[in-house]
Amino acid sequence: xxxxxxxxxxxxxxxxxxxxxxxxxxxxxxxxxxxxxxxxxxxxxxxxxxxxxxxxxxxxxxxxxxxxxxxxxxxxxxxxxxxxxxxxxxxxxxxxxxxxxxxxxxxxxxxxxxxxxxxxxxxxxxxxxxxxxxxxxxxxxxxxxxxxxxxxxxxxxxxxxxxxxxxxxxxxxxxxxxxxxxxxxxxxxxxxxxxxxxxxxxxxxxxxxxxxxxxxxxxxxxxxxxxxxxxxxxxxxxxxxxxxxxxxxxxxxxxxxxxxxxxxxxxxxxxxxxxxxxxxxxxxxxxxxxxxxxxxxxxxxxxxxxxxxxxxxxxxxxxxxxxxxxxxxxxxxxxxxxxxxxxxxxx
Ligand SMILES: *Cc1c(COP(=O)(O)O)cnc(C)c1O
Numbered sequence: 001x002x003x004x005x006x007x008x009x010x011x012x013x014x015x016x017x018x019x020x021x022x023x024x025x026x027x028x029x030x031x032x033x034x035x036x037x038x039x040x041x042x043x044x045x046x047x048x049x050x051x052x053x054x055x056x057x058x059x060x061x062x063x064x065x066x067x068x069x070x071x072x073x074x075x076x077x078x079x080x081x082x083x084x085x086x087x088x089x090x091x092x093x094x095x096x097x098x099x100x101x102x103x104x105x106x107x108x109x110x111x112x113x114x115x116x117x118x119x120x121x122x123x124x125x126x127x128x129x130x131x132x133x134x135x136x137x138x139x140x141x142x143x144x145x146x147x148x149x150x151x152x153x154x155x156x157x158x159x160x161x162x163x164x165x166x167x168x169x170x171x172x173x174x175x176x177x178x179x180x181x182x183x184x185x186x187x188x189x190x191x192x193x194x195x196x197x198x199x200x201x202x203x204x205x206x207x208x209x210x211x212x213x214x215x216x217x218x219x220x221x222x223x224x225x226x227x228x229x230x231x232x233x234x235x236x237x238x239x240x241x242x243x244x245x246x247x248x249x250x251x252x253x254x255x256x257x258x259x260x261x262x263x264x265x266x267x268x269x270x271x272x273x274x275x276x277x278x279x280x281x282x283x284x285x286x287x288x289x290x291x292x293x294x295x296x297x298x299x300x301x302x303x304x305x306x307x308x309x310x311x312x313x314x315x316x317x318x319x320x321x322x323x324x325x326x327x328x329x330x331x332x333x334x335x336x337x338x339x340x341x342x343x344x345x346x347x
Contacts, residue, residue, distance in 0.1 A: 002306070002330070003323075003325075003326060003327060003330040004307065004308040004309070005269075005307070005308070005309045005319075005320040005321055005322065005326075005334060006308040006309050006310055006321065007310070007321050008175070008205040008262065008288065008321050008322070008323040008324070009204060009205060010308075010323065011207070011323035011324055011325045011326070012325070013207060013208065013209045013245070014206075014207030014208075014248070014249070014254065014258060014324055014325070015248075016207070016248035016249065016251065016252070016254045017207050017208050017209065017245035017246070017248035017249055017254075018209070018245070018248070019248055020038075020244040020245050020246075020247045020248040021209060021241060021244060021245045021248075023244065024038050024240045024241055024244035024245075025241070030238075030240050032237050032238060032239065033235060033236075033237055033239055034058070034235070034236075034239040034243070035239075036239060036240045036243075037240075038239075038240040038243050038244035038247070039058070039239050039240060039243040039244075041247060042056070042058075042213075042243045042244070042246040042247055042250070043056040043243075045246070045247060045250040045251075046201070046213060046215060046246070046250070049187060049250060050187055050188050050191060050192065050215070050217070051186075051188050052188065052192055052217060053219065054192070054215050054216055054217050054219065055215070055216040055219045055222035055225070056213055056214070056215050056216075057213065057214045057216075057222070057225055057226065057229055058211055058212075058213055058214075058236065058239060058242045058243050059211065059212055059213075059214060059229060059232075059234040060210055060211060060212075060234055060236070060242070061204070061210070061211075061212060062087070062172070062174045062200060062202060062204070062212050063091075063092045063093070063095045064095070064212075064232060064234045065200035065212040065213075065214050066087070066088050066092060066095070066096060066139075066170075066172050066200050067088075067092060067095035067096045067098065067099040067100075067232075068099055068214065068225070068228045068229060068232055068234065069170055069198045069200055069214050070088065070096045070099070070100055070103065070137060070139065070170055071096070071099040071100040071101075071103070071228060072198075072221055072222070072224070072225050072228060073136065073137045073168045073170060073197070073198065073221065074100060074103045074136035074137050074168075075100075075103070075136070076100060076101035076102040076103055077102075077103075077133055077134070078103055078133055078134050078135070078136035078137075079103055079104040079105065079106050079133035079134065079135050079136060079137075080096065080103055080104070080105050080106065080135075080136070080137040080138075080139050080170070081105075081106050081107075081108060081115070081120055081123050081124065081135050081137065081138045081139065081167070082105055082106070082107060082108070082115070082138075082139040082140075082141075083107065083108055083109075083110060083113060083114065083115050083141065083144070083145075084107040084108065084109050085113050085144070085145045085146060085313075086105075086107070086139060086141055086145065086172070087141060087145060087172055087174065088105060088139060088172065089105050089107055090145075099228070099232060103133065103136075104133045106123050106133075106135060108120065108123055112144070112146060112148045112283050112284060113141070113144035113145050113146035113147075113148050113283065114140075114144055114148060114150060114154070115138070115140060115158060116154075116158075117157045117158055117160070117161045120138055120158060120161050120162070120165075121161055121165075123135060124161070124165045124167065125165075135165065135167055136166075136167055136168065137167055137168045137169070137170050138158060138159075138161075138162045138167050138168070138169050138170070139169075139170040139171075139172060140155065140158065140169065140170070140171050140172070140196075141171075141172040141173075141174070142155075142171050142172070142173055142175070142176055142179040142190065143175045143176075143178050143179040143182065143286065143287035143288075144287075146282070146283045146289070146291055146312075146313075147266070147283055147284075147285065147286060147287045147288065147289030147290065147291060147319075148283055148284055148286050148287070149178075149179045149182045149183060149286040149287055150179070150190070151183065152183065152185055152189050152190055152194055155190055155194040155195065155196065156194045156195060158195075159194055159195025159196065160195065162195065163195060168197045168198070168218070168221070169195055169196045169197050169198075170196075170197065170198050170199075170200075171191065171196045171198070171199045171200065172200050173199050173200050173201050173202050174200065174202035174204075174205055174212070175202055175205055175206075175259075175287060175288065176199065176201055176202055177202065177206045177255045177256060177258065177259035178259045178262060178263055178287040178288045179287060180256065180259065181256055181259035181260040181263050181287075182263055182286050182287050191215075191217060192217035196217060197216070197217055197218040197221060198214065198215065198216050198217065198218070198221060199214075199215040199217070200212055200213075200214055200215075201213040201214070201215050203245075203246060203249065205323070206249060206255055206258050206259060206324060207248075207249060207254070207255075207258045207324045207325075208245050208246065208249065209245060210242065211242040211243075211245070211246075213246070258324035259288070259324070261324055261325075261326070262287075262288035262322045262323055262324050262326060263286075263287055263288050263322075265288070265322035265323075265326040265327075265328065265331050266285055266287065266288045266289055266290050266320070266321075266322045267285060268328060268331045268332075268335075269290050269320055269322065269331045269334065269335055270285040270290045272331065272332065272335030272336075272338075272339070273290070273292060273335050273338050273339065273342075276338065276339055276342040276343070277342050277343065277345070278294065278295055278298065278342045278345050278347065279292050279293070279294055279338070279342050280292065280293040282313065282317060288321065288322045288323070289319055289320065289321050289322070290319075290320040290322075291312065291313070291317060291318065291319055291320070292317075292318050292320065293316045293317055293318070294316060294318055294338075294342075295316065295345060295347060296315065296316060297345070298338075298341045298342060298345055299311065299316070299318060301341050302337060302338065302341065305337055307334060307337060309321070320334075
């Protein structure tokens with residue numbers, strides 16, 4: 001299939017990750033269930049990356065990473081504050097509630113897909129009686145579901161409120177790399193140094209065949225996590241094939257260059273379409289997505305020409321997602337297709 005803009009999951013495995021997948025296979029027999037040398041190496045590499053002593057676990061996908069991480073942070077009668085567009089709220093089929101035995105998600109409505117300290121404060125202080133599930137976690141998505149990015153200051157301010165209210169901070173980092181690339185900061189600055197307790201570190205969208213890492217900066221919180229992973233059916237028996245490809249991403253900062261490339265392709269697309277008639281950019285272009293509102297006939301026309309992308313926020317809202325391997329030529333052809341339709345469109 002030609003390259004598309006529907007999802008960064010349309011892209012395949014990046015060569016650096018694939019190389020380690022093959023090496024892990026070539027090394028012959030290994031210990032199972034994560035006791036292998038590859039898994040140990042990746043855990044150490046992730047500790048090096050974040051410059052801290054964290055606990056690292058590997059699961060098959062982001063829904064499991066988020067659901068199990070949140071379940072480890074709160075009791076069933078407690079709750080999680082998140083944005084109304086958060087993946088945990090809209091795209092995980094109740095996984096977080098299921099794995100936490102019922103912890104409720106309390107949604108806030110911030111601009112540009114982001115929570116603010118004020119929004120969190122108002123949700124956290126609205127009720128204190130025992131008829132309401134007590135807020136115990138703040139969940140942030142970095143980069144957000146609408147392609148924006150929390151700054152270091154924003155995360156610090158949110159974590160400060162969370163701490164004051166005795167809440168933990170979870171970060172859904174399915175696109176963490178894209179956020180770090182956009183901010184141009186050290187990964188520790190937007191996580192534990194800013195007050196994040198647990199990070200779901202995305203690998204799949206960044207170029208892995210499969211798998212996400214759950215990184216506990218507060219290592220006490222990781223105490224029984226391995227049991228949760230096993231019970232949820234997320235413990236890979238041949239763990240090395242889930243873990244080893246991470247070495248390819250971590251070596252030579254491939255994770256960062258993959259993300260920088262995806263972000264740059266989104267910027268190229270943004271520049272190509274932002275001033276077109278009948279098109280309205282919906283959110284600031286910060287990570288690897290462009291969101292644009294278009295008339296429905298144009299959306300239909302683009303689909304008819306074979307372009308795939310998702311309509312996201314209501315009718316007319318389109319999400320154009322770039323991946324680690326998106327080619328500038330594909331972006332240019334796509335921008336041209338949109339341009340041709342916008343310039344000839346009669347409303
Ligand atoms: C893709 C994504 C996930 C992970 O989804 P899975 O399909 O379960 O791997 C989690 N959070 C966000 C914000 C995502 O975009």
